[in-house]
Amino acid sequence: MRQRSLPLPALIAASLAASLACTAPGGEPTPAPPPALEEPSVKPGVNENFLAEDLDVEEYIERFEGESREVAVHKDGIVDRIGIAPGMAVADIGAGTGLFTGLLAKEVGPEGRVFAVDISPVFIDHLRERSLEEGWSGVDMVLCTEKSAELAAGSIDLAFVCDTYHHFEYPRSTLASLFDALKPGGALVVLDFERIPGVSREWLLGHVRADKQTFTAEITAAGFVLLEEIEVPGLDENYMLRFARP
Numbered sequence: 001m002r003q004r005s006l007p008l009p010a011l012i013a014a015s016l017a018a019s020l021a022c023t024a025p026g027g028e029p030t031p032a033p034p035p036a037l038e039e040p041s042v043k044p045g046v047n048e049n050f051l052a053e054d055l056d057v058e059e060y061i062e063r064f065e066g067e068s069r070e071v072a073v074h075k076d077g078i079v080d081r082i083g084i085a086p087g088m089a090v091a092d093i094g095a096g097t098g099l100f101t102g103l104l105a106k107e108v109g110p111e112g113r114v115f116a117v118d119i120s121p122v123f124i125d126h127l128r129e130r131s132l133e134e135g136w137s138g139v140d141m142v143l144c145t146e147k148s149a150e151l152a153a154g155s156i157d158l159a160f161v162c163d164t165y166h167h168f169e170y171p172r173s174t175l176a177s178l179f180d181a182l183k184p185g186g187a188l189v190v191l192d193f194e195r196i197p198g199v200s201r202e203w204l205l206g207h208v209r210a211d212k213q214t215f216t217a218e219i220t221a222a223g224f225v226l227l228e229e230i231e232v233p234g235l236d237e238n239y240m241l242r243f244a245r246p
Contacts, residue, residue, distance in 0.1 A: 039147075039170050043209050046169050047146065050120040057126045061097045071162060071191065072099060074234040078162070079103045081230050082189050083242070087111040088157040091142075091181065093149060094164025096123055098130050104160065105136045115156065117142040117149050147173035151181035158182075162191045163238070165215055166208045175222035182245040188224055190215070191240040204237070212239055219243055 049055070065072050079100065084090060086109040092101050095116035105114045116127050116139055124141045131139050144150045147170045149159075159178050168174045178188060193204050195211040220226055224243035232240055 041169050055122040064097050089113040091115040091156045091159045093117050093161040114139045117144045148177040153180045158187045165192045186245045188243040
């Protein structure tokens, strides 16, 4: 069963309470818990296909942006509910072929900024080409690593992670980098697959390493505060959660 979104007053109160609880005596926000020095991979090789020099971009465009993918069909409804305002700096974490990147750029407007972050050099090259072809403005391409989003500290208002959290091979390290990249009060929005034995497709059970509760526990352990589950009409296999960086 999906968690219901909190009413706005309760949501604001919860966020303020969380912020106060996570503030150091001197008034500065408490930093995220540090990742383990030698964090083990939670799923070795999960991103090896994306690191291949001969990655077929056209094949992934068909897979990522075709009508068989739920988040592609409902991309406009997803973007409408992320909570983006003009002028924001937003990171598209795991931008892939750019399904959401151009839409995010449109939402932040000419005064905003979008960082298209991906681990694949081939996808980064494709995103640069697509940006020129489609006239995206205010979009920077960022090649990340398996342990860091490679974003400057305090550089973004919102990080959007669509169907890529389960590709975080070193989630503690990657989450720590996102925590640092977000401004205090910034948001982390995670959209991923439901993983429910006996309900989810066999492919999902094999591909996605853990369920929503496990991923939520990992994210909150990294210092984020869960605010709500965002209802998006049409999403059956996916859920979307909003977290705050105190």
